[in-house]
Amino acid sequence: MRYFWLSLKAIFIKDIVTELRAKQVLPTMIVLGMLIVWVLRMASEAVLQSEAVIGPVALWIAFLFAGLLAQERSFATEQQQDCIYALLLAPVDEGTIYLAKLFVNIVLLSIFEIIIVPVVIVAFKLNINNWPALIGVLLLGNIAISSVGTLFSAIVQLSRARGALLSILVLVILMPMMIPATFALLLVFGAIPPEMIGTGALAFVGTLGSAVGYMITFDAVFVVACWLLFGFAIKE
Amino acid sequence: MRKILLFITLVLLLASTWMALTKGRIEGPSANPDSPVRNIIYAHVPSSICSLVCFTVLLVTAIGYLATGNESWDHVAAATAEVGIIFATVLNATGMIFSRAEWGPWWTASPRLISSAILWFLYVVYLILRSSLPGSKQRRARVCAVFAIIAFLDVPMVYISARYMKEIHQPSFTFDNPWQRGAFFMGMVSTMFLAAMLIWIKTDILKIKSRLEAE
Numbered sequence: 001m002r003y004f005w006l007s008l009k010a011i012f013i014k015d016i017v018t019e020l021r022a023k024q025v026l027p028t029m030i031v032l033g034m035l036i037v038w039v040l041r042m043a044s045e046a047v048l049q050s051e052a053v054i055g056p057v058a059l060w061i062a063f064l065f066a067g068l069l070a071q072e073r074s075f076a077t078e079q080q081q082d083c084i085y086a087l088l089l090a091p092v093d094e095g096t097i098y099l100a101k102l103f104v105n106i107v108l109l110s111i112f113e114i115i116i117v118p119v120v121i122v123a124f125k126l127n128i129n130n131w132p133a134l135i136g137v138l139l140l141g142n143i144a145i146s147s148v149g150t151l152f153s154a155i156v157q158l159s160r161a162r163g164a165l166l167s168i169l170v171l172v173i174l175m176p177m178m179i180p181a182t183f184a185l186l187l188v189f190g191a192i193p194p195e196m197i198g199t200g201a202l203a204f205v206g207t208l209g210s211a212v213g214y215m216i217t218f219d220a221v222f223v224v225a226c227w228l229l230f231g232f233a234i235k236e
Numbered sequence: 237m238r239k240i241l242l243f244i245t246l247v248l249l250l251a252s253t254w255m256a257l258t259k260g261r262i263e264g265p266s267a268n269p270d271s272p273v274r275n276i277i278y279a280h281v282p283s284s285i286c287s288l289v290c291f292t293v294l295l296v297t298a299i300g301y302l303a304t305g306n307e308s309w310d311h312v313a314a315a316t317a318e319v320g321i322i323f324a325t326v327l328n329a330t331g332m333i334f335s336r337a338e339w340g341p342w343w344t345a346s347p348r349l350i351s352s353a354i355l356w357f358l359y360v361v362y363l364i365l366r367s368s369l370p371g372s373k374q375r376r377a378r379v380c381a382v383f384a385i386i387a388f389l390d391v392p393m394v395y396i397s398a399r400y401m402k403e404i405h406q407p408s409f410t411f412d413n414p415w416q417r418g419a420f421f422m423g424m425v426s427t428m429f430l431a432a433m434l435i436w437i438k439t440d441i442l443k444i445k446s447r448l449e450a451e
Contacts, residue, residue, distance in 0.1 A: 176397040
């Protein structure tokens with residue numbers, strides 16, 4: 001067990017330090033996120049009073065695409081000078097490599113979230129009535145995006161159209177999660193009047209609790225499945 | 237052997253079409269009483285069940301390949317995905333025609349409609365992944381098996397997430413007379429036969445192709 005933690009820490013710190021020194025992807029992620037948010041902000045000008053609804057949607061779109069950038073990098077760097085072989089030759093379980101890369105992606109996406117959420121709040125004039133719920137929902141979405149993305153990043157590493165392939169793989173699996181995730185953010189930002197929650201007036205008839213419960217299930221299923229299957233995906 | 241089975245499939249398909257269009261015709265409450273659109277159920281429901289069965293077969297072959305490493309599993313997987321996407325396309329197309337005729341919109345957000353749309357997308361992405369992976373054959377087969385398992389796990393997640401949405405889909409349908417039940421049963425059997433035959437033939441083609449490549 002101690003060996004597991006040591007190797008997890010070693011790979012995690014290696015990746016974080018390389019990213020912080022080279023600043024390969026974080027600046028691009030942040031600029032892309034801001035551009036997505038501002039493009040949607042401009043688009044929302046077409047309809048008056050639509051900010052509260054489009055804001056959460058913009059937030060998820062920004063997360064999805066910034067997350068794709070982070071995940072694409074997580075194994076692309078290992079391809080340079082065949083570092084991946086050294087990583088695989090190291091006496092470390094493949095599952096540990098997956099978890100370390102997953103934590104790196106979660107941390108990168110969290111840094112991104114810390115910067116982009118205030119931008120969205122300012123741009124879309126949003127009010128937050130439930131801070132802990134906001135942080136929880138964002139973290140759950142972050143884990144879901146990163147868990148699937150990290151596995152598929154290992155799958156597409158040899159492909160020439162790496163980014164394109166990664167984006168379709170990740171987006172198709174994450175599609176079902178977008179319904180409860182967007183609903184939860186709409187509730188957190190108060191875009192839905194309380195008396196409408198849980199009624200047939202909305203397409204989604206659950207409450208914040210059911211949406212969060214769904215996201216927890218989604219995260220648990222895919223983190224465990226990706227962790228178990230990662231060994232098959234990474235081998236040559 | 238295969239010729240006989242192909243002949244049986246053809247006979248079953250013709251018989252089920254005949255039954256659906258003559259004695260099994262569904263008349264009844266509808267937005268437009270003269271519209272024959274309700275009979276689409278004879279193509280819609282069998283192809284929906286067939287595309288789900290193909291997805292389950294895909295999971296079994298993926299697990300089979302990962303467990304044994306035998307290339308035959310991969311051939312069956314590729315064939316099943318190609319056949320599955322045909323039935324998923326028929327499912328969505330017939331559903332859209334029915335939706336337009338009975339409810340108005342071509343497509344709307346409703347649990348079963350979302351589920352079948354995502355099912356179609358999963359098949360498409362699986363086939364794209366299959367055709368665009370470089371590297372050895374073994375690696376491609378392994379990676380596709382991994383994606384098939386993840387995609388299969390996605391299906392119950394789609395159902396759960398869609399369960400929270402308003403349902404406009406038909407509740408389970410009841411037939412009025414034995415002819416209709418018979419036509420429906422024939423539709424199911426003939427579609428299953430057709431799917432099995434297509435998978436069988438496609439698997440053989442893939443086997444021969446891989447043998448030719450090896451030589």
